[in-house]
Amino acid sequence: MFWRTAWLVLRKDVAIEARSWEVLTTTLFFAVACVMVFAFAFVKDGKAVDDAAAGILWIAIAFSGTLALGRTFERERYSETLRALLLAPAPRPALYLGKLLGMLALLTIAEALLVPMVALMFQATLFSRPLLLVGLLTGGTLGFCAVGTLFAAMLVRARSRDVLLPILLYPIVIPVIIAGVRGTAALLSTPPDDATAIMWLGILAAFDTVFLTLALWTFEPLMTE
Amino acid sequence: MRRLLIVFTSLVLLAVPAFAGQAPAGQSGFVPVDSLPPSEQLPAAPLLISAYAFVWIAVIVYLFTIWRRLNKVEADMRSLANKIQR
Amino acid sequence: MKAFGPVAVLAGLMLAASPFMIAGAPYESTMGLVQKIFYFHVPSWFAMFTAIAICGIASIIHLFKNSPRMDRIAEAAAEIAVLFGLMGLVTGPLWGRKAWGVWWQWDAKLTIALLLELTFISGILVRKYGGPGSDKLAAAVGIFGLAVVPFVYEAVNIWRTIHPLTSVVPTLPAPMAGPFWFCVTAFMLLMAALLMLRVNLGKRQAALDELYLALED
Numbered sequence: 001m002f003w004r005t006a007w008l009v010l011r012k013d014v015a016i017e018a019r020s021w022e023v024l025t026t027t028l029f030f031a032v033a034c035v036m037v038f039a040f041a042f043v044k045d046g047k048a049v050d051d052a053a054a055g056i057l058w059i060a061i062a063f064s065g066t067l068a069l070g071r072t073f074e075r076e077r078y079s080e081t082l083r084a085l086l087l088a089p090a091p092r093p094a095l096y097l098g099k100l101l102g103m104l105a106l107l108t109i110a111e112a113l114l115v116p117m118v119a120l121m122f123q124a125t126l127f128s129r130p131l132l133l134v135g136l137l138t139g140g141t142l143g144f145c146a147v148g149t150l151f152a153a154m155l156v157r158a159r160s161r162d163v164l165l166p167i168l169l170y171p172i173v174i175p176v177i178i179a180g181v182r183g184t185a186a187l188l189s190t191p192p193d194d195a196t197a198i199m200w201l202g203i204l205a206a207f208d209t210v211f212l213t214l215a216l217w218t219f220e221p222l223m224t225e
Numbered sequence: 226m227r228r229l230l231i232v233f234t235s236l237v238l239l240a241v242p243a244f245a246g247q248a249p250a251g252q253s254g255f256v257p258v259d260s261l262p263p264s265e266q267l268p269a270a271p272l273l274i275s276a277y278a279f280v281w282i283a284v285i286v287y288l289f290t291i292w293r294r295l296n297k298v299e300a301d302m303r304s305l306a307n308k309i310q311r
Numbered sequence: 312m313k314a315f316g317p318v319a320v321l322a323g324l325m326l327a328a329s330p331f332m333i334a335g336a337p338y339e340s341t342m343g344l345v346q347k348i349f350y351f352h353v354p355s356w357f358a359m360f361t362a363i364a365i366c367g368i369a370s371i372i373h374l375f376k377n378s379p380r381m382d383r384i385a386e387a388a389a390e391i392a393v394l395f396g397l398m399g400l401v402t403g404p405l406w407g408r409k410a411w412g413v414w415w416q417w418d419a420k421l422t423i424a425l426l427l428e429l430t431f432i433s434g435i436l437v438r439k440y441g442g443p444g445s446d447k448l449a450a451a452v453g454i455f456g457l458a459v460v461p462f463v464y465e466a467v468n469i470w471r472t473i474h475p476l477t478s479v480v481p482t483l484p485a486p487m488a489g490p491f492w493f494c495v496t497a498f499m500l501l502m503a504a505l506l507m508l509r510v511n512l513g514k515r516q517a518a519l520d521e522l523y524l525a526l527e528d
Binding site for chain 3: 147150151154155157158159160163164167168170171172174175178206207210211214218221222
């Protein structure tokens with residue numbers, strides 16, 4: 001029942017998205033625009049400063065993730081579908097999990113575009129340790145989305161939700177972003193600093209465990225009116 | 226009242242390091258040295274005094290905001306009570 | 312509220328006496344006079360973490376039991392946490408300017424302390440601008456804020472950092488430990504007094520809201 005509910009929520013979101021591709025296209029475009037803006041902030045004498053690629057990659061992920069979170073839940077708000085979902089006799093944490101999986105899928109697609117783009121444009125050796133890179137990206141994205149989905153879902157009912165989402169989200173997920181940036185920067189050094197990257201991966205795993213547990217635990221009381 | 230308090234606090238905070246860093250007057254010539262003598266290197270006392278002053282000022286300002294908010298609530302209460310009586 | 316008078320008076324007296332206690336403490340061998348900021352800096356973090364713990368626990372109870380009283384305590388504790396965090400964030404750089412030569416270092420402990428401060432400020436903002444239902448949102452912020460605390464505490468021991476380690480406190484020599492724990496007690500009492508005052512304000516605000524509702528009916 002639990003996993004089936006999560007799967008149904010995910011399938012519903014994908015089906016809605018497949019009709020217009022609105023959130024996906026706007027998120028991808030915004031991510032690319034983010035890279036451009038920050039590229040020019042960190043380029044000196046035609047070359048990006050050290051570790052800029054790692055920072056730019058994660059900033060683009062965080063910013064476009066926030067945009068996608070806002071848009072996804074705005075859609076739920078229009079026709080009060082989230083309320084309908086919450087009224088259904090389904091386990092609440094499963095609803096959260098379904099939404100979370102949808103966000104993860106969306107950001108994974110964005111990352112599939114962003115990572116090669118950053119690697120090419122900044123001559124970053126991102127692919128020297130593919131497994132570690134995938135680990136860092138998964139850990140970072142999971143931590144970001146775990147908190148982001150919870151807060152975006154709660155904010156559906158609040159006033160001035162567009163402003164409040166980044167205000168609430170960033171202070172809490174910045175540790176995740178820091179771990180992602182430092183871990184990725186360790187991979188970019190020559191030779192890649194595996195030990196440091198693995199340490200940050202461990203910290204990411206700790207954050208993910210804590211955030212995911214807390215989010216699953218508090219989703220039900222938070223969504224009760 | 227509030228603006229006055231802010232001005233006063235900032236004056237105090239600005240003045241403490243400025244007074245401590247004043248140069249000795251009445252010199253007839255300059256003598257260059259390679260490194261700053263230890264006694265001249267950033268005095269610690271103003272930093273210490275600013276830190277303590279800040280703690281006090283923060284508490285007082287916070288108490289003031291509570292007092293102001295409480296006064297506002299009580300005033301609203303009174304006006305509401307008057308309205309009910311009428 | 313009955314305890315407020317004695318706690319407030321004691322906190323005021325201890326805080327007034329603390330400069331004399333600190334003046335009597337010995338100088339630290341390498342940092343000298345500026346090290347004495349420590350006697351206000353560390354207790355302010357102790358007070359902040361206590362306020363965060365109160366806020367987090369009250370938030371959990373409010374979230375699961377829907378208790379307006381706990382919500383008021385969480386609201387008050389969040390504000391107090393921001394206040395003491397601000398003290399820590401201001402006194403710290405004043406020390407760092409002399410000890411490190413710079414006001415701020417992008418160091419693990421400093422960064423996460425700043426993040427915690429921002430987290431609790433965001434909790435206040437959400438209460439102010441979130442509209443109805445924002446108490447639950449603020450409760451979630453309080454819980455996540457509490458969850459970050461162990462990371463801050465451990466950060467300095469795990470990550471390479473130039474901030475003095477947390478092991479400084481339990482190994483303080485006796486003439487330093489006396490004034491230090493005196494200051495910690497003073498700050499804790501101060502925190503308790505401010506908390507009670509702030510909770511009382513929340514209570515009056517709730518009473519006012521009820522009066523408004525009664526008037527509308």
